[in-house]
Amino acid sequence: MLTHENFYSNFRSIEKLKIFTSEHNVLSILPLHHSFPFMVTLIIPLFSQNKVTYITSIKREEIIKCMQETSVTILVGVPQFFYLFYQAILNKISNIPFFMRMLLLGLVGILYKLRQLTGINLNKLLLSEIHAAFGQNLKYFVCGGAKLDKNIEIFFYKIGFTLIQGYGLTETAPVVTFNPIEKVKIGSAGKAIPGISIKIIDPDENGVGEVAIYGANVMKGYYKREKETQEVLKEGWFYSGDLGYLDQQGYLFLTARKKELIILGTGKNISPEEVEMHYSKSPYIKELCVLSSGKDEKEKLTAVIVPDFEYFKKTGEINISDTIKLELDVFSKNYPLYKCIMGFIITKEALSRTHLGKLQRHKIRDKYLDDLMGIKPKTHTEEELDEEDLKILSSQVYKTISNVIEKEKQLEKPIYLNDHLGIDLDFDSLSRIELISVLEKQFNINIPESIMAKISTIRELVLTVNKLTAEQKPEIAQAIKYVKETLWQDILKTNPIKIITDKIDISPSWLAKTINMLFCGGFYIISKSMWQIKIFGTENLPRDKAFILCPNHTSFLDAFLILASVPNWLKPSIFFLGYSIYFDVPVVRNLVKIGKIIPLNPATNLINAMQACGYVLRHGKAICIFPEGGRSVDGSIQTFKKGVGILAHELNIPLVPVYIDGAFKVLPRGKIFPSFHHIKIIFGKPLSPNHLQEKGLNLGVKDNYEAIARGIHAYVSDLARSLGLLP
Template sequence: LMDRATPRWGGGRIGNIISDLKKTTEDFKETTQATMDAFAMFKPFMIDNEYLYRSDNVRALMSVIKEKERHLLPWYPEKLDWYDYWLNIHFPGMRKWVLPALEEELKMQERRSHTYRDLLDLFDTSTKRFATRVAMRIERSGRKEQYTFEDVRELTLRAAGFLAHNGVAPADRVILFSHNLPEWGIAYFGILKAGATAIPIDPASTVDEVINFATAGEASAILISPKLDAEYPELRERLKQSLGLKVPSVWTFDEAFEMPDDIEEAKRLALLPPKVLGNAVASLIFTSGTTGKPKAVMLSHKNFTNMISMLSSVLDMDLTDGVLSVLPMHHTFEFSAGFLTPFSNGTQITYLDELSSEELSHAIENGHVTGMVGVPALWEMLHRRIKTRLRERGDWIADIADNMIDLNAWIRDNTPFNLGPIVFFPIHQGMGGKMRYLISGGSALSEKVQKDLHGLGFTVLEGYGLTESSPVLTVARPGNKLLRGSVGKPLPGVEVKIDQPDDAGVGEVLARGQNVMLGYYNNEEATEAVLHDRWLRTGDLGRIDEDGNLYIVGRSKDVIIDSNGKNIYPDEIEELYSKSGYIKELSVVGLPDDDGGEKIAALVVPDYEHDIAASRSEVNKKIEEHFREISGGLAFFKRVKVMHVTPFELPRTATRKVKRPEIVEQLLKLEERDRKKTKAVVESKGDDNMLWIRKVVATVSNRPLSDVATDDKLADLGFDSLMFVELQAAIEDAGGRVLSPDTLNEVQTVRELLTAVQRVDKSKRLADEPKTDEKKEEDEIFIPSLVRRVGNAAVDFAQERLYTNVLDTKIDGQGNVPVHVNFIVAPNHASHIDTGLVKKALGKDVAEQTVAVAAADYWFDTKYKRAYMNNFTTLVPIERSGGLRQSLRHVTRILNEGYNALIFPSGTRSLTGEIDEFKPVIGYLALNQKIGILPIHLWGTFEAFPKGMTIPAKKSIGAKVGAQIGRFLSYEELRDMTAGVPNAEGYRLIAARVQHEVQNMRDGKRGEFDVPAVRKRWKAERRRTRKKEEVIGE
């Protein structure tokens, strides 16, 4: 649209000086006005009124007090030397005791940056102050375009005049419908200049959603990009059909930015309102979409200007910085942190004409990019690409790089130095060589990805907030040390507290500040539900540590948040998918995804009586076809990724509300069942192409090859829109080519994927090709679901009777069981009845989330034992031989999935009933999985049911048995205890510490665990034996 260069004679600099002087004058006027306001407030007390101070009432009260007691309440104002008091007592005391502490406190407080009156004040100041500097860049069809702040101002006024000329009045609402472009931000400011409110919507919205937004937001106009206008030619006609006389006008950016003649332009600008109020609504942000009445968050000018002031005080963006815009701009996180904040600081913003891995890499490597705002999925993709490139150079290079990443992470956490830009210079050069910040938000970032990027030398700042808070509430501060798991401290001016915290300090997160929304548009009931005395109820569960850092531990709302930070509302998805006669009812929930977000899952109850001529399998197929058809018409993030059918009614409360937590449990069990049934599908040796495409998929999804089957759905393997982009690049790297990018986005299974690609070069291998871990197993015994349910019930009943009626059972220390974290349970072991006793001690709810570990060579060595263990117990196998990581793969999986693991550290049952030495394996798991340990002492089980006994003897009846649960040993405590100790010795120390705790409970002692003494004893033993100690190594 415009492309101007800075005048050689330096015209822009004189303009900047004038703007700075004008701003200084305005600041002086504001300060003077504030002083005058304060004087006016106190003037009645100082000048206008002659107040008389009297003491007769107090004297009358004092006279009532007995003479001998008056000295206890001295009151002699006539004897007080006020001059002496103020000069020699009060002020010296203030200087000595109050002012130093106050100065220190003020030094520690973060200072807020200047807060603009409204967004138009921000716009005017920035476009004048940075007039000749580049504000926005984009490369379209090989042509580089750039817009200075002066260009942005001129185009904004042009758009505002166009809107006002065409009937858009102050307080009207205008939909902004576009991908990320420079024109998006210019159009937004144009809407505000016209005095209207902007309604930014997702560029992936369907026509039905646009119509619903226009209806709910009472929009008078729609500004649309030429690209979307071409994609939705039916939009105008559909609006007329749906809205009749109230149909909003639809204009493209080209129309809005068209240059009128000078006279016409002057007429249009005269229609613009002179100013807006700070509490006027700037944006209406819809938080739900197609059906019913969507909720729209009202965010005012003041909400945004306060947010910019808060973010600017933490992120020191300036004229030397550049931001790459990747997230959709209708997302408030990108809008505030990636658009308004850079714009207010003179930081240039780079946009991509198309979001692809090639465009992204090109912009980062060749553009001026020092910061990026993204959701976890973006950083997951970046992390995978870096790891793959390292693996391409050989396994030994990748292993060395992993060690260097860990080393630099430690250096950054413990010293002021960051060696990443030097050690990993090529990686930083690939990221442009100037990257200062990677800002993550929208959903939780994987701790592994955060740690690795930190170790590579990048500064990753994770934030937390909601659309209702404009949107940031807390953010990690720039610094060398990484606070794992924390979303940082509240922004300056934001108050965060925990409502009704439990014993662990966990409760609902409440927030208050000038960035909190005005409310929901035309929805007073919803507003009152979340806003109380200006406190915003976030619906998230969290805790705050002693340093003020917030940790989010869960969410009490039903909203599903995927790895891209998209909010998906279950009620809306249920309504979309339930419109089939073959479906009696369904429930939509979020299941944990491997990349840190959640995936949409549905549990469906079929109506088998809808068509009595159809068999059950045919009805199920009809439902699958219905889901496939509905998914084809939805944006990817709204599609159901996991679907299971059940013949049983959905669990409901007394008021007939579906119990979503129980739905989640059922779906997780069904997923685990299917995983066991379809795991390790062995491809034919002759079908080389299928094996090749499975390896590509396994590489991109970061899964073992055995977990990728021919008919697996790509959505079930965690594929999102960004991963499809990466998939195309991986196919080409592996010697293939995609026949059509459009076809690639439509495939649903691995088998369908093979039909959309062509293998060109069979000599190429994947750089990070997964190892095949498939072996033929004998035919397994299939247990029908009815038999399994009846059997499970029988086993549970028998165990309960054993510990309640047969044995005399005593449980102590149940208050030590952690509630909000998963953990390793570590008891001593002397009997087969130990497992059931531990689960009884933990309580029913915790026991259901606890999986016991058993020796594979004993409990899973035949198909009959496997059939029983897999269907009627929660035991998982562990190999007692072979590599450590391979042996513990099942245990690490269940820990990663959030379950507790019951492990007997001694490895096998005691032959004498005494506590055998605990093996270092629990130390290995604790440190590598970052998880705590719960010690438990079991007693009486050896006497009741010793090793070698197969059925209970007469002496077992009434035998006294018991479990005492010890103090929980958190990961942080174990990590600090082993800091600076070699890995192998650290694992052994943790095992010894846990055994020490169990022995203390056995002996009724509280002896401290002396780490130096234990290490000294071990060293002496090694010296005496002069034998190498057998250790567990990496």
Template sequence: MPASYCQRIVESFESRTDRVGMRIVGVPGSEVTFGEMLRQVRGIAANLQKNGIQPGDRVVLIGENHPNWALAYLGTLFAGAVVVPLDPHGEIETLTNFLQDSEAKLAFLDREQVGRFADIHAKLGREVPTVVWNSAHGFGEWIDTTLAGSEFPAAVLPEDIAVLMYTSGTTGKPKGVPLTHGNILAELEGVNYVLELTEKEKILSLLPLFHAYLQIVNLWIATVHGCEVGYLKELSPAELSSAMKEFKPTILTTVPRLWYLFHKKIFDAIAEKPTAVRTLFRAMLGLNGTLRNIGVNLGRTFFGQVHEGFGGRLRLAISAGSRFDEAVAIDFHKLGFTILQGYGLTETSGAATATRLNDNRVGSVGTPMHGAEVKINEPNSEGVGEVLIRGPIVFAGYYHNETATAEAFTEDGWFRSGDLGRFDKGGHLYIVGRAKDVIVLPSGKNVHPEDLETHYLKCPLIAELAVIGVADENERSGAEKLAAIVVPDFDYLRKEKIANSGEAIRHALDNLGRSLPEYQRVRDYVIRAEPLPRTATRKIKRFQLKQEVESGLIAAEPKAKTWTLSPADAELLATSSGKTVIAAIRQNAADTELVHPAMNLEIDLGLDSLARAETFATLEHAYSTEFTADEAAEALTVAAVIDLVDRHGGADSAEVSLDLNWGKIVRETNDEFPEVQWILRDRPAFALFAWSVYKVFNLFCRLFMRLEVQGGEHLGQLLAKVDNEAAEIHSFIICPNHQS
């Protein structure tokens, strides 16, 4: 076996010099052949040596996915130096700590990182030489330099460090993971037993390259096997769809969440079709699922349009990073897609287990890779315990952190993954969850949040959801209850004309909870307007969410958030209709010093269903118009309300008076509806009789039915707000059957 990964690259590139190795999809002239890649990589290595970089020195790499990212990565390895790939969207403080810890000698950056790196320099207290690539012209003179008497790749040993990666760090301080050339070769050897790759493969790069999982497929495997890699100009739905159709990938490397988005798009489109089409689709889905069990796949025949959306040539997809929802995996299997599951960590050079083309057990992460050993430590009665891993793919220990290294290994050398799993009788591994994420309830029951998240995400009102354990104020010290952090699907809410998302989500959570054991039901929830914080591989940062909930940041986030008014925003709010809408909102919402067009009426401004109704009634009265129920339900933001008012003539009106309350509404309605006249007519004898009945019935309920009234003071406050003159008359109209 060759001594280094770089020697394997040379053999691969020299055997196919004229073939295209990578390109930016949709950018003519961005193609780079393997022969040109080898020349440029050697030029970068020569320049690194010329600038004082010695074998073993650490070189930082920060930038978005791009062919130049791959060239800088390979050039650093060819020089015998250590690549330190970092998150281009990482916080300045975090990146500074990484540079300090790695003792970086040089940094490759894309142009977008130049300003941020100046801030890093200021915090670091020393200058780190930088090389900035220009996306249009590459590295310029760097790729053309050669040094007499120097040969690249430089000679390295299997135990020499090739890459220093910092773990995602969903909790605590991230740690440096050094992977050696020997680790990389062992991982490649294992992957070769799983994937049947040829040089005809086309791999579309979708996820950040700074993560180990993507480096395995997009760099390590692609370069050694001579596969073509396509990079996106930008990661957006439109660009992704266009790139799929143009590049026609045969392999996709993704995380489960991206497949969930694909799944939602496909099945939402089917839901819009006529009943006959939906019925036929379901029938073909079931038929192909049955056929696949006997080795026949008619997915491209039955669902050609779906496959064309992925380019029409997709042979297999590889998913890792987090657990895959079994129901979604089954649907894609029936659609004719082959999605292989992998499991591993940065510390195991990527994948330690994987499903196989001929043994793709849905819900499982497969069997151990060639050369890897996996076992369950101290399994419970259900066979669940911590997953332990051993073999040449496992790193030797954390960089500059002996304490963390000692904690990460058992006495006999097994790496502690921190994940809980079990094996079935066939030796397939199933990941249950993270040991540190398990929520222990006062009853002693253990709850795995990922299971509950999969269940509750069946609700179409919810875009994202995380289940965490929070302190239960009704239990003893330290006891926790289940709480959900919910990000609503605002597009769905708008489409279905659901205005009061909070109540709708509460009912949905309650209904879904009925099919769960009582101890697994969510007891509380918090609405969050922003996406959930996630790692590069889309894992939820539960530790951060728990801190935010316990400190009150999430509950207060909509009002605490910093809103910046653009000139266009300020212009919209300054219009006559904008001023009127703001005034109407302020009449019905507390603490609204700043109103921004993008604010959600419910989540950001705190308008409940009654306050929304009052706001729209005020605007209808002000402009002498009527909004339909659908129009009001679709207006979820301040900008949408202004647009609604403009469509009803507000744009052509001067600023109007908002002198209106419910008392005035009732009095003005008196002449229009005889029923209201009859209700409001002054009848002293009837009023005395009704009052007497009320007092007797109230006394009876309190004595014999233990009636207790809570919150009555709020009715008084509401009445005073509605009509000061009637503050002493406890009369209310109760309309419980409103939309919520």
């Protein structure tokens, strides 16, 4: 029960902070039946003679447009809104070419330090385009309703914005603390506003305890719930149920909700919100809810994760489950083990939240806990079908596509229009290529890989095939037998497009060879002096024939180490695939060609990548491929992808196992500057695809391509064992 006096006293307390003055225009986004927006975007502006702008849409684009048109000076929101802005700004920055982006971020960091020391905010000028998107008159953001991730708060300050965090509850009408504009303490909920007292109940050795609040703003009680009222109101103090501590300057730092605290069987106390904030830094994760599953010592943290499908589409990354797992591994590194997520499921549905954006954990737990514990298989939510959907389901295109997928995946369940190709049907980047090839022949059409990369669901696939069929008007649609080997033979015997072959220097000039040798020699000297590199087995490398080097991958240095380690006769004719984001930029483009790096993004251009590899190998050259598909997070050898098996099988190319030891200690993921540590590189003997296939099949793999990948993985592991690094 909140009285007029509660609200009035809260208004008078906030008024004394002089945050809201008559020249301001406050943008109201949140529903007014909640106490936080009711106070901050209605009562305070009304009695402070502010202008208030109300907007009916909560879409990011509409909010930005409104701010530009109405000269908003204060935006009041909850963490979820600021997270959306954070992701949008990050995406904008990520579109800047790599080297320019590194320079920009370095300068932003320097100017942020200047702001911390002097208060001068030059990043507002440096990043004027980003600031202009929010209108020319924005003074600051106000965040409440829940705790904002500290790293997101730092990010906004770094790029020149001012963000004020506060803390409050419905029971306190509602505001309890605010950060002073002149002395904002990042990560803190601020100081108690005038007329309100805070104390910490039963603090532990770190000063953390339950936050209790006293003041004229505290409620009278819960309506007709005397018992609950007595539990939280004691001698005028309201026991909030929030855990936190006060620093020496009186700033409040919140750590967890008492009721939401997860206490593992090992006795460890964990704030799920803190863990969620940590893993939410991944741009591939849109939402996640951390829960505990299991019992006693086997209890562990698990998560329900909603991927950011738009970001996946933008990057062209198709392997959703693998990417999410890798992201969890990356963010688990150097994070306390007991706080690490040990299991997860992926859902396409938005997680249940309150109107202020707080996760409704009990509902999420009820819905997903059995899935997390593996008690029951995932059930499909019944689709609501409109007339257009029924038309799609009855079409021959849908029936044909369903038939192809059912045979490929050996499904015993129906295929739904909303089924996600990656999540529900387990199509990775390679199996998508196989699907494209089948459908192209089935419908006698051309499906560009760039279009296929943007297709997420069966509905989108059917509509895309319909559209392409109408545009290309194929003469006949023929039934075909689905044979994987035939599909990859057709792909690999085709040369890549000219724009790619122009980047591949098959017959380098004497000048290019000289520059290549000078670079390799220089890096070898660095490797010898800094890391005392030792090289073994170069006599195993085949002369005058094509082959594929298959090293483990733990560091950004790996390709350079391989290039410096191979014999001089091989240096001018060994190629590498490199991510275009790093190498396909004007500053380094010519050097990249001399360095035998083919700049491609396999996530978005897998066919081009495979054809480029085939082109190099058919010309009798060697190519170095990292079969793990990415750098290992912990230094261990990860699963090898089957792409290397496809190349070896279809082109009958031998594979050479390579093990790099020590590079992970020198420059692992997340580290900017290399350290000193000894490095060893071992080249194994070349192995035929037939031998590797037999090895993989004996290890229990059924697919021929995957068997080759598993076989070469075993030999790379054997090289590690020869150094005593594996049991």
